[in-house]
Amino acid sequence: MIRFKPLIGITPWYDYDKRLTYIKDGYIEGIAKAGGLPVLLPLTVDEELLEEIMARFDGFLLSGGADIDAVYYGEHNRPYNGEISPYRDRMEIYIAKRAVELNKPLFGICRGIQVMNVALGGTLYQDIFSQIKDRELLKHSQNAPKWYPTHSISIESGSIVSTAFEGDTANVNSFHHQAVKDVAPCLKATSWSADGIIESIEYKDHIFAVGVQWHPELMWQKDPVHLRLFEAFVAAAGESRGHFFK
Ligand code: MN
Numbered sequence: 001m002i003r004f005k006p007l008i009g010i011t012p013w014y015d016y017d018k019r020l021t022y023i024k025d026g027y028i029e030g031i032a033k034a035g036g037l038p039v040l041l042p043l044t045v046d047e048e049l050l051e052e053i054m055a056r057f058d059g060f061l062l063s064g065g066a067d068i069d070a071v072y073y074g075e076h077n078r079p080y081n082g083e084i085s086p087y088r089d090r091m092e093i094y095i096a097k098r099a100v101e102l103n104k105p106l107f108g109i110c111r112g113i114q115v116m117n118v119a120l121g122g123t124l125y126q127d128i129f130s131q132i133k134d135r136e137l138l139k140h141s142q143n144a145p146k147w148y149p150t151h152s153i154s155i156e157s158g159s160i161v162s163t164a165f166e167g168d169t170a171n172v173n174s175f176h177h178q179a180v181k182d183v184a185p186c187l188k189a190t191s192w193s194a195d196g197i198i199e200s201i202e203y204k205d206h207i208f209a210v211g212v213q214w215h216p217e218l219m220w221q222k223d224p225v226h227l228r229l230f231e232a233f234v235a236a237a238g239e240s241r242g243h244f245f246k
Helices: 025-033 047-056 086-102 111-119 160-165 224-241
Strands: 007-010 013-015 020-022 037-040 059-062 106-109 151-155 169-172 187-192 198-203 209-212
Touching: 007 025, 007 224, 013 086, 025 037, 025 224, 047 086, 059 086, 059 111, 059 224, 086 106, 086 111, 106 111, 106 224, 111 198, 111 209, 151 160, 151 198, 160 169, 160 187, 160 198, 160 209, 160 224, 187 209, 209 224
Parallel strands: 007 037, 007 059, 059 106, 106 209
Antiparallel strands: 013 020, 151 169, 151 187, 187 198, 198 209
């Protein structure tokens, strides 16, 4: 019997001028190293295609990228909301909602945590540095090598993230100007930076639905502890399908 690896769909980046679909290798290689079969999904808003993708893939990785159109969380776009990717918004919000309905594993990175929260009814800070004035924030847009951790996080005990890091703190990189504001009702925050910014969210009752604000796909090559969330995600995808894999 062939032991198929869990099939993981990775949402793509898209260049609207060049009509180019692409992704950084840290996502692909991270999934492969964690025991999954990574596949870059086509950028599509065709619901028939999306439904077949939902049925045939075992897990979904929402990759990093541009900002989300604020209309999806009931706000006007402010000047400090950045570049928007309309097709990615529609496609990824669809995938996030359906993955939860179907109880299929979902892993959101950076933009991905924001998509998960918005898709399930939460809101975002369009720009933390413009909108949070009651305290001094940390440097969340680091000027350092991308793999280098520049701030710590405090992690909720018993969460998937704390299990992955085997403790209640970790050090992470940071490349974001937005963040989760109001957490969606079905989600819970599971880690925070020292300035109170939410750095991870998890679904309360889902097989595996985790969003992280940092970029583990840029860190695991230097520090294998950052591969553990990839491994937990791929393992959950394998369990959800019920196939064995190495
Ligand atoms: Mn950060």
